[in-house]
Amino acid sequence: MSRVGNAPITIPDGVKCELDGQHLKVTGPKGTLEQELRPEIGLKIEDGVITAERPNERPQTRAYHGLTRALINNMVQGVTEGYERRLEIQGVGWRCNMKGKTLNLQVGYSHPVEMDPPEGITFEVEGQNDIKVSGIDKQAVGQVAAKIRAVRKPEPYKGKGIRYKDEYVRRKEGKAGGK
Numbered sequence: 001m002s003r004v005g006n007a008p009i010t011i012p013d014g015v016k017c018e019l020d021g022q023h024l025k026v027t028g029p030k031g032t033l034e035q036e037l038r039p040e041i042g043l044k045i046e047d048g049v050i051t052a053e054r055p056n057e058r059p060q061t062r063a064y065h066g067l068t069r070a071l072i073n074n075m076v077q078g079v080t081e082g083y084e085r086r087l088e089i090q091g092v093g094w095r096c097n098m099k100g101k102t103l104n105l106q107v108g109y110s111h112p113v114e115m116d117p118p119e120g121i122t123f124e125v126e127g128q129n130d131i132k133v134s135g136i137d138k139q140a141v142g143q144v145a146a147k148i149r150a151v152r153k154p155e156p157y158k159g160k161g162i163r164y165k166d167e168y169v170r171r172k173e174g175k176a177g178g179k
Contacts, residue, residue, distance in 0.1 A: 005065030028079025091160035116127035
C-alpha cells in the first residue's frame, strides 16, 4: 500500500509557497505555478515543510492524499529545476528545425508540420533529429511531447517515426519473414 501522501515536502531556499484556502501558489527562480487543490485534503506549511493531511481513511480520500502530495512536489521541483522531455526522429530524410519559436517537422508528409509552443514551454533542436521540450509544468511538458510524438508515431517494421529518447520500439518481421 502506498504511503506517498505521508511524506513531507521540504521547501528549498528561494522558493515561496502561499496557501489561500485550497489555492496553492509556488514561486521559485524559474517561475510561478498555481494549483487548485481538492477540498478533502488539508495542507500545512510550517518551518519550510509542506504536509498534506487527510481527514478519514476512505479509499478515495487516500488516493487524493497521494495525488495532492505528488502534485505539490512536482510544482516545487518544477520552479526550482524544471522538466524536460527529449525526442528523436528516425527515418531517412526526416528532420526538424526551428523557425523562430516554431518547431518545423519534416517527417515524410507532403508538407512540413509546424508546431508553436504553448506558454511556458520551449523547444530546442539539437542537430537535425533531436528535440528537447522543456518547461516548469511537468504535465504540460509531457502533453506537448506526446503531441509531437503523435505527429508520426514509431512504427514496428522499419522503426521510422518520432520517439522518446529512452523509448524502446519492439520490431516485427515483415510479411515475408514468417515463411
